[in-house]
Amino acid sequence: MARMAGRRALFAVPVLGVVTFGVFAVAAASPFDPVKAYAGTAGLTASQENLDQLRANLGVDQPLTARWWNWLTAALRGDFGDSSVMRQPVADVIGERIGWSVLLAATAFAVAILLGTGLGVLAARRPGGWLDRCVSSAAYTLEAAPAFWLGLLAIWFFALKLDVLPAGGLTDAASDTVTFGQVASHLVLPAAVLGISQLPWFFLYVRQGVADALDEDPVRGARARGLRERTVLLGHGLRSGMLPMLTLIGSRVPELITGALLVETVFSWPGIAAATVEAATSVDFALLAALTVLATAAVLLGNLLSDLLYGLADPRVGFDG
Amino acid sequence: MTARSVRGAVATTLAAVLSISAAACSNPESPGGGSGSGSADSAVVGIAYEPDSLSPLLGYGKDGNSKIFDGLLALDGAMTLRPALATALPEISDDGLTYTYRLRKGVTFSDGKPFGAKDVVFTYRTILDERTNNASRTELDAVKTVEAVGDDSVVFTLKYPYAPFAQRTVLPIAPEHIAGEQDVNTGAFTTHPIGTGPYLLTKWSKGEKLSFKANPGYWGGAPKIKKFTMAIIKDDDVRATRLRSGDLDGAILPPNLAKGFKGEGRKTYAATTYDYRTVTLPTHNKVAGDTAVRRALDVAVDRQAMVDSILNGEGRPAYGPVPTDSEWFTGGTERRHDLAAAQQILDVAGWKPGKDGIRTKDGVRAAFPLWYLTGDKLRQEHALAYASDAKKAGIDITAEAGTWEVIEPRMKQDAVLAGGGSPADPDFDQYTLLKSSLAGDGFNNMARYDNKAVDTALEAGRRSGDKAARKAAYDTVQRELVKNPGYTFLTHIDHLYVVDDRFGPLTTQVEPHDHGLASGPWWNVEKWNPGGTEK
Numbered sequence: 001m002a003r004m005a006g007r008r009a010l011f012a013v014p015v016l017g018v019v020t021f022g023v024f025a026v027a028a029a030s031p032f033d034p035v036k037a038y039a040g041t042a043g044l045t046a047s048q049e050n051l052d053q054l055r056a057n058l059g060v061d062q063p064l065t066a067r068w069w070n071w072l073t074a075a076l077r078g079d080f081g082d083s084s085v086m087r088q089p090v091a092d093v094i095g096e097r098i099g100w101s102v103l104l105a106a107t108a109f110a111v112a113i114l115l116g117t118g119l120g121v122l123a124a125r126r127p128g129g130w131l132d133r134c135v136s137s138a139a140y141t142l143e144a145a146p147a148f149w150l151g152l153l154a155i156w157f158f159a160l161k162l163d164v165l166p167a168g169g170l171t172d173a174a175s176d177t178v179t180f181g182q183v184a185s186h187l188v189l190p191a192a193v194l195g196i197s198q199l200p201w202f203f204l205y206v207r208q209g210v211a212d213a214l215d216e217d218p219v220r221g222a223r224a225r226g227l228r229e230r231t232v233l234l235g236h237g238l239r240s241g242m243l244p245m246l247t248l249i250g251s252r253v254p255e256l257i258t259g260a261l262l263v264e265t266v267f268s269w270p271g272i273a274a275a276t277v278e279a280a281t282s283v284d285f286a287l288l289a290a291l292t293v294l295a296t297a298a299v300l301l302g303n304l305l306s307d308l309l310y311g312l313a314d315p316r317v318g319f320d321g
Numbered sequence: 322m323t324a325r326s327v328r329g330a331v332a333t334t335l336a337a338v339l340s341i342s343a344a345a346c347s348n349p350e351s352p353g354g355g356s357g358s359g360s361a362d363s364a365v366v367g368i369a370y371e372p373d374s375l376s377p378l379l380g381y382g383k384d385g386n387s388k389i390f391d392g393l394l395a396l397d398g399a400m401t402l403r404p405a406l407a408t409a410l411p412e413i414s415d416d417g418l419t420y421t422y423r424l425r426k427g428v429t430f431s432d433g434k435p436f437g438a439k440d441v442v443f444t445y446r447t448i449l450d451e452r453t454n455n456a457s458r459t460e461l462d463a464v465k466t467v468e469a470v471g472d473d474s475v476v477f478t479l480k481y482p483y484a485p486f487a488q489r490t491v492l493p494i495a496p497e498h499i500a501g502e503q504d505v506n507t508g509a510f511t512t513h514p515i516g517t518g519p520y521l522l523t524k525w526s527k528g529e530k531l532s533f534k535a536n537p538g539y540w541g542g543a544p545k546i547k548k549f550t551m552a553i554i555k556d557d558d559v560r561a562t563r564l565r566s567g568d569l570d571g572a573i574l575p576p577n578l579a580k581g582f583k584g585e586g587r588k589t590y591a592a593t594t595y596d597y598r599t600v601t602l603p604t605h606n607k608v609a610g611d612t613a614v615r616r617a618l619d620v621a622v623d624r625q626a627m628v629d630s631i632l633n634g635e636g637r638p639a640y641g642p643v644p645t646d647s648e649w650f651t652g653g654t655e656r657r658h659d660l661a662a663a664q665q666i667l668d669v670a671g672w673k674p675g676k677d678g679i680r681t682k683d684g685v686r687a688a689f690p691l692w693y694l695t696g697d698k699l700r701q702e703h704a705l706a707y708a709s710d711a712k713k714a715g716i717d718i719t720a721e722a723g724t725w726e727v728i729e730p731r732m733k734q735d736a737v738l739a740g741g742g743s744p745a746d747p748d749f750d751q752y753t754l755l756k757s758s759l760a761g762d763g764f765n766n767m768a769r770y771d772n773k774a775v776d777t778a779l780e781a782g783r784r785s786g787d788k789a790a791r792k793a794a795y796d797t798v799q800r801e802l803v804k805n806p807g808y809t810f811l812t813h814i815d816h817l818y819v820v821d822d823r824f825g826p827l828t829t830q831v832e833p834h835d836h837g838l839a840s841g842p843w844w845n846v847e848k849w850n851p852g853g854t855e856k
Contacts (some may be wrong), residue, residue: 031726039456040373041835042380044741044764045753047459051763055449057506082507084454086527087374094639125489159566167563169529173365173552175531176523268554270529274371279373 001308006182008304015300016293017072023292024068027283034060037282038084049309058084060285071289077243090290093275098294100170103183104191105260111195116186117245121238123203124210136207147197147259150162151266154193163236165189168268190267194259198252205248210242216240239313246309253302257295331548333671363548364582364824366843367560367572368524371553375522377493378447378500384745386830388533388549388838390516393422393441393475393501398845400744400831406436406494406517410487417482417786420740422490424473428540430496431521438469443497454506460489482784484791485746493518497809519544519847529553542849551838564819571820573841576633579817581817583640584821590842591815592829593646595750597639598703600691600809601768604760605733608689609680612805613670614716619806621657621663621714622707627812631702635817639810641799642750643744649747649792649797663714672715676831680715692731693738695722703811708847732767734757739767740832742813747795748783753797754805755779763839770807818842823851 035055036043043051055061064072074081080090123132142150142226159167166189171182213219214237222232264273272291279287375381377390385396395405402410407422414420428436445456445467448455468476479486493516500510514522519541520533530552535544541769552569554560561578563569564587602609602618609615624638643650672680672687680687691708693700701722708718719738730735741823743749753765757776760769775798782794802808816832818841827842827849837848 021627031724033726036725038454038817046456046763047462047759047765049762050456050459053458054454054456057452074519082504085373087376087379087507088509093527101614136568152558160562163566166570168554168559170553170566173367173530173550173563173568174363174548176426176548177536200656209733245331264528266559268552268559271524275530284405313335 001311007303008300012297012300016296017155019292019296020072020289021068024064024071024285025211027280027285027288028067029062030283032281032283034058034084034283034285037284060283062163067285071286075247076294080290081233083275083279083287085283086275086287087280088290091284093287093293094272094294097270097272097275100269101260101264101273104187104194104269104271104295105256107187107191108194108198108260108263109252110257111191113245113249114200115195115239116199117206117242119199120203120241120245121210121233123207124214124237124241125233126209127207131205135203139203142196143200144317145197146163146262147193148262148266150197151190151263151264154189154264155266158189158224168266190269194256194263197259198256201248202245206238206241207243209244210237211241213237213240238255242313243310246313247304248306249300250306251305253296253299257298269302329340329607332834334672346522357425361823362546362845363550364546364849365550365552365568365570366841366842367552367554367564367569368838369553369555369560369573371528371555372838374511375525376497376500376505377444377516378455378505379511380455381514382839383457383491383605384743384833384835385491385493386844387493387518388520388839389514389518390495391518392491393424394487394490395489396745396830398828398830403489405491406441407490411477411490412488413648413786418479420477420479420486420490421470422475422477423538424475426473428517429538430499430515430517431536431538432496432515434496434498436471436494436496436517438475439472440494440497441475442467442469443501444492444495447458447495448492452505452506452845469773477638480768482668482786484786485748485784486576486751488596488745498594506721510605515583520549522623538804539847541847544849545851546755546822546846546849549843549846555654565797568825571818571842573818574817576635576817579819581820587819588822588826589828590818590820590827591635592818592832592841593637593644594816594832594834595642595644595647595744596740596814596816596832596834597641597642597644597742598700598738598740598814599642599813600704600811601732601739602809603732603734603736603767604769604771604807604809606689607685608687611670613666613672614687615806615809616804617666617672617802618711618716618809620659620666621660621716622710622809622811624811625658627706631706632814635815637815639813641802642754642809643747643795643799644813647744651796654799654803656803660713667715674715678712678715679717680830686717688719689714689736690719690721690731691736691738692721692723692728693736694728699814700738700740707738707809708812729764733761733769737767739808740834744831744833746825747791748779750782751795751798752779768807772801772807773807775801816840824851 033130035051039046057301071081083090083093088095119135123135155167158165166186168188171178175182219232220238222236264271266271338492372381382390385392391405393407394402397403406425408425411420411422439769447453448458449461463479464477465480470476496515501514503510512525519536521536521541523534524532530550533549535542535547557575557578557772560572561574562571602615628636628638639643640655646844666758667680672682675681680742691704693704704720708720711718753759753771755775756779757771759765778794778797782791785791820842829842830844832840
């Protein structure tokens, strides 16, 4: 198990290197001009001389490979450079925001996995029953619904019509201090929307997996031996039905990240989303590269986690055999 | 994700679920169940954009009115200069080259350290330093040197006489003892500003809000609104929704959304602006460069119809960068919508209608593309209306969308639906828009307009210190624009704000194209008198 984690970590190094170079190359090829983005509306009245000076100061007149190499070597020493668009060190930009994004994504993931598993098991007990039909059709509908649309719908219903939940922000707009209660109540809508947009995948996999498992010989055997329904369902059905879902956990991480970007925008959630979009459209090389490393690392970790869980849930599956 | 963080996440979810039920039933902490600030001495407003930086050294607040900082001078409601950190308007030497400011004594920065001449010198020198990444440096182009004389006066020496220079000195003053100690481009000061202004920044939750509290030691008197919050909500619909749900006390809104708030204990304020929309008619284009075509388009376009249909009446027709209600506007230069006159101008100039109704002259078809910024609905509607008006006169304009990266290389040949506007002085807009020597310099003089009479008048307007002489110069510019319009100015756009009634009647300032943080009815929030009127 430790060997697998170690091997994966080694493998991650070249992957991250290639990915960051790819980001620099794509950013350099994009039609966006970092100097225009930096200057903003002031750029519309700035003289050409002023703009040229900015280009030199920001170092964007250097060739692509030099820029990437400088960034990489500095990053290895722990210096992630300065974000040109945020006017502060990249480490500060990310440090200020990442925690809120992780909180949102983790809560949403937990909602999706717990609810998805629970509903999946219940639906698998009686395939074709009323619960199965209701939840399955809802799941297919949700799969097609974009997260931001769900978000706007949720704001309209819970914040405007019922007036029971705040429509956005981390705390009430007037409140200065970040208290647990405030954050918790403001987290409900965005996390629920993000979680529910991910839920169909988990639900459908668990439902299918458990339903299949309940048809298999070991379960028949267990039933024949007179074991309790609960034990059969959770001990036998869920245990083998969970396996495809554990793989799914890893592969849903990228979806979760992109979904979080949209949800954060809709709910004015002070996470990393706005910074990511701005870094991309402003060709903010340092920030963009750092964020890409983080996203790639999250995906690699997600895959590692699902493989580890898979191995734990089913000892017959080795670790990277 | 480890097992521990899974457990943590589960715990958080449970806690969240528990606390909503509590929050939903009763929430004594936030009066009215999350309804704005509720109390009389605090205000929450929704704004559409977030600043990149709060450092004046990088361009924040350069047009004055920054709340955290003060400039040497400031602009009042009527856009007249008044002293701020200076005790009086500057003494200007007879040749217009030396500006002397006497500084207010006893002013301190919010960290308690005194403000002095060295801070002024530091601020201007840093902005002028080419290592500072300030994109607005060009605006201080006239400055040759800035020197402290003693501890309480500062002398600016200019390279050339520049009448509107005093208008530039509204830019905020940064403390040398803090900003001078760190990297000016990325240091902590850019996000944790310290100034002399009426408000202190207590928290900047990036992407969410900026929170301010009143500066109790403000030299202009402590503000009555003790807490002021700007919530950053980029989406217009979400902003309107949060205003309606009571989360905000006020917000900037586009006309169609502002309309929905009539009555309801809120008041809508329309701030008049210098914010124009114009079509550049590039001199290098065979069609748009023809004076007859330009003049024909100038009268063929129905400006009032654009104001009525595109702006819902919240704006005015524009005949130049100067709005019709400005003291600098030249009466009598308004152009009535007159299609027959447009057709006659084209007929006389030899542009004859072809089979498809589009005119031609010497084998050149009267057609050119008009670019507008992708995603900007207001510009798109202006461009389409303009093209449709032009078609009636026999000129075929194709409206096309693009980002600035697409548009910029084409600016020399193709028309662009552009916006701009700066109210403080007529020089600010007109010089960069019309001066022939600035043709194609960045985004300056996009149409590459070249008119000797206008060039001369523009120079006279910025060099003369005499207001009557300046007025005469800008009258010349505006009359020349009737004879040879290098741009078709379409509208000046009002900016709309909806604010809770409990703050009493408020005022707005004439606003620039740029939506600054402190535009809108809260331009003078430090003077609001909760429950009453402004003091």
